[in-house]
Amino acid sequence: MTAAVMYEQGLPAPYEESRPFRIEEVELDGPGDGEVLVEVRGAGICHSDLSVVEGMRKRPLPIVGGHEGAGIVREVGRGVKGFAPGDHVAMAAVAGCGQCRTCLSGRPGLCQAVSGARADGVLANGARRLRFLDGGRLNHYSGISVYAQYSVNVPQSLIKIDPEVPLDVASLFGCAVVTGAGAVFNSAKVRAGETVAIIGLGGVGLTAVMAAREAGASQIIGIDVLPSKFALASAVGATTCVNALDAHAVQLILDLTRGGVDHAFEISGNSAALDMAQAITARGGEVVGVGLGKSSAAFTVPQNAWVGEERVFRGSFLGGGIPQEDIPKYVDMYLRGRLPVDKLRSEHISFEQLNKGFDLLHGGGVVRQILLPHGAS
Structure with a gap:
């Protein structure tokens, strides 16, 4: 599949010239037990991503970027419940283990086990599904990596949404809206x-x-x-x-x-x-x-x-709540016209425009550009 890979943080602007993201063909293994394969249909470009580009917060490299997206479930691994091929989902970087003190108190965003997995560049369950064509190690960003055509996720990172919501708009719910x-x-x-x-x-x-x-x-x-x-x-x-x-x-x-x-x-x-x-x-x-x-x-x-x-x-980290409970509420508000998050969309961009998109975000002239990994359709 096609994906945007970062090899180095802290490169100088303009990013259209320094190219922090390289657009490449990479391998993505299918979902293992308890995992879900999602076709990414929209991925937001967020200031959090910009801070990683700038090197303000370190990530394991090389890494496929992106932590705010939405798409369509294409395959589910053994043991997955609640999701089926064809479901529309938003993807969120909050994926608690469900067993620790903070998860049990309703604060999955503070889950230490998942924070460690995020720092290690793996999925929340510790697995790695991304690799280079030669088999070399490639890291996951926030357990999601949505600057790619497909993404393997744990179910805790996914929130089923009403298919009435356009998937480019749905991509905003996993970070901008929930936060x-x-x-x-x-x-x-x-x-x-x-x-x-x-x-x-x-x-x-x-x-x-x-x-x-x-x-x-x-x-x-x-x-x-x-x-x-x-x-x-x-x-x-x-x-x-x-x-x-x-x-x-x-x-x-x-x-x-x-x-x-x-x-x-x-x-x-x-x-x-x-x-x-x-x-x-x-x-x-x-x-x-x-x-x-x-x-x-x-x-x-x-x-x-x-x-x-x-x-x-x-x-307040990523909204201080439970995305699986909160995002459906926010989607309902959107569909009733009470939370018009579609107004956040600045423009759609392609992989080739991604680095320039970070220049625009750095300059403050845009709100949310949305990467369409499969192009406009």
């Missing part, structure tokens, strides 16, 4: 009438805007360094948009909200944005960290203000 909406619904549990600010208006941030509107937030402030994103943010629910580079941005938000927001979501993974999130959060409010920065990144919390103002700092 952004989950941060609002699961982690922060935003209630009607509360105020929120969302820093970073990419695919995840815009989904958080939609979810905040669905939750009944009274004020939804979208914040970004690119005003070109404000029209779309307003269209999906932002009541006000603020340029993060405005020297008076923090004071403007404090004035708009009479002292700060109840929930500030930091999506970009930028330390300066985390400082802003703290500054615009009301007494008794919470800062929700969603974006991932460099592995060594840290931020400072003023201790007296943290304690004396009872401010909460909360992490």
Whole structure:
């Protein structure tokens, strides 16, 4: 099959020239016991993928990229229940073992066993199905590797979806949607009438805007360094948009909200944005960290203000919930027009356009480009 293989991280932009991804023919073994073969029909290009290209978070190399996708089940291994050939599925990087402390408490995203498998470049069950044509070792990305025409997954990575959802749109549910909406619904549990600010208006941030509107937030402030994103943010629910580079941005938000927001979501993974999130959060409010920065990144919390103002700092990883339960809910919201995630689509791209797509994402001019591994059909 055709796949996008990364051999080196940290290559310089423009990526169209340095080519972090090489488009090659590779081998994919069929599904083993307890595994599922999926024909990939759409794969989103996410900022998390960009951070790996940039070398901010290390992965075992060489590796087939992509962690947000959707497709059609083509074959199931022995012992698989709940999936059959022809099923439409979204693929998510959260695949808990189902047996550890965090999985049993309903937090599969924190499963240590699966985190270890992800770091080792294998499927969540420890298997390896990808290889080069000469038999050489080839790694899996987040147990999914959807920058390819086909993907072998464990069932825990798959969520059956209504076939009424176009598969290019369905590809967004496994990361952008489950992360952004989950941060609002699961982690922060935003209630009607509360105020929120969302820093970073990419695919995840815009989904958080939609979810905040669905939750009944009274004020939804979208914040970004690119005003070109404000029209779309307003269209999906932002009541006000603020340029993060405005020297008076923090004071403007404090004035708009009479002292700060109840929930500030930091999506970009930028330390300066985390400082802003703290500054615009009301007494008794919470800062929700969603974006991932460099592995060594840290931020400072003023201790007296943290304690004396009872401010909460909360992490939210991949939506802080259970994708098998959450994604069907979000799909239903989409089909009823309450979560218009199709508006996140910027354009469809081919394998040959993948590296250029990362240049566009790096420049901030797109929200979600969607790779079509089999071309338009």
